[in-house]
Amino acid sequence: MCVNFISASRRQLLEHFGMDAGDWQWPDQAWQDYQAPILTRHGLRLASYGFIPKRHQPLGVRLSTMNARAETIGELRSYREAWQRGQLCLVPMQAFFEPCYESGRAVRTRIGLADGAPFAVAGLWRKWREADGSISVAFTQITINADHHALMGRMHKPGDEKRTLVIISPPQYDAWLNCRNPEMARAFLTAWPVAGMAAVAEVPDVPSQGSLFD
Numbered sequence: 001m002c003v004n005f006i007s008a009s010r011r012q013l014l015e016h017f018g019m020d021a022g023d024w025q026w027p028d029q030a031w032q033d034y035q036a037p038i039l040t041r042h043g044l045r046l047a048s049y050g051f052i053p054k055r056h057q058p059l060g061v062r063l064s065t066m067n068a069r070a071e072t073i074g075e076l077r078s079y080r081e082a083w084q085r086g087q088l089c090l091v092p093m094q095a096f097f098e099p100c101y102e103s104g105r106a107v108r109t110r111i112g113l114a115d116g117a118p119f120a121v122a123g124l125w126r127k128w129r130e131a132d133g134s135i136s137v138a139f140t141q142i143t144i145n146a147d148h149h150a151l152m153g154r155m156h157k158p159g160d161e162k163r164t165l166v167i168i169s170p171p172q173y174d175a176w177l178n179c180r181n182p183e184m185a186r187a188f189l190t191a192w193p194v195a196g197m198a199a200v201a202e203v204p205d206v207p208s209q210g211s212l213f214d
Contacts, residue, residue, distance in 0.1 A: 002141060002165050003066050004029060007036045008092035012118045015085050017092055025182055039090040040125055041177040047089075047125060050141035051078060054098055067163070068124055070189045074158040074182055079140065082126045086180035090120035090168060094146045098155040099141055100201065107201045109155065115166075121187060122166040122176065142166050142189060149196040167192040170184045 006029050011017045019036060021044060030036040031047045038047045051065035065078055067097050073079045095112035113119050146152035146164035153162045168176050179185045182186040 001098045002066075002098065002143070004031055005091075005096035006030075006035075006094040008094060008118045013037060013044070013092060017116050017120070021046075032064070032163055036139075037092060038123060038137075039092065039120065039173070039177065039214065040087075040127060045089075045125070045137050047139045049131060049139065051102070051124065051126065051138055053128065053136075053138055055092075065140050067143045069163075070142055070144045070166075070186065070211040073124070073142065082124050083185075086182070086185070087125050088177055088179060088185060089123040089125040089140065090173060091123045092118055092120045094122075095119050096165060097202075098152075099157075100155055100199075101157050102154060104159060109147055109196065109199050109201050111151070111199045113198050116198075119167050120170075120173065122168050124214065144189050144191060149191050149200055151197055164191055166190065 007026060008017070009179070010021050017039065019039065022038070026037060026046060028034045032052055033051045034049050035046050036049050036100055038045055041131040044111050046055050049066055051068065052063050054062070057063055068079050073083050095110045098111060098114050099106035100109045101107070109166070122142045123139045124142060125137055128136045128138055130136055146162040149162065152164035156162060162166060168188060172188060176185070176188050181190070
């Protein structure tokens with residue numbers, strides 16, 4: 001599962017997604033509870049990464065809600081209502097990171113499109129009422145099984161189930177965002193072809209990192 005990604009830049013949001021972020025500010029990389037831009041059927045929003053932000057979790061409870069499994073998204077109380085109401089979103093990004101253990105240790109690996117273009121992954125969003133009365137937005141990314149994917153099946157610890165984010169193709173953006181039928185939405189949840197992806201291991205102090213496809 002993905003817990004860290006590089007958000008799309010302000011320029012990429014405008015040029016590739018047709019969205020003007022104005023004077024919004026967000027970090028280059030997103031981790032739990034970091035702000036990142038997302039697209040909803042209502043337009044661009046700045047949202048918190050993680051469906052249930054830490055500040056809204058019960059005292060002593062630490063839930064990881066950065067990823068929602070497609071298999072249970074309609075059943076778990078955390079996501080069920082938003083899924084049934086069709087609160088779908090797109091998360092624009094340049095790349096996401098996963099650990100690869102093929103060397104015997106976890107190697108942070110950057111994964112993106114083969115042509116280097118920004119892309120968007122399927123997500124779910126919801127609103128939260130804050131203590132001051134304001135309304136904030138939070139999101140999660142939807143994942144599917146990737147045990148048999150030629151690239152994503154190589155990530156994470158040996159023996160662990162393999163998962164991947166769902167990349168939505170640009171011609172499907174509007175259809176995904178405006179889909180209100182949960183069962184029809186599942187038709188979008190497929191793995192991106194490996195030929196269209198690129199992965200690079202981020203190994204410190206190595207002059208030539210190389211590609212995982214080498």
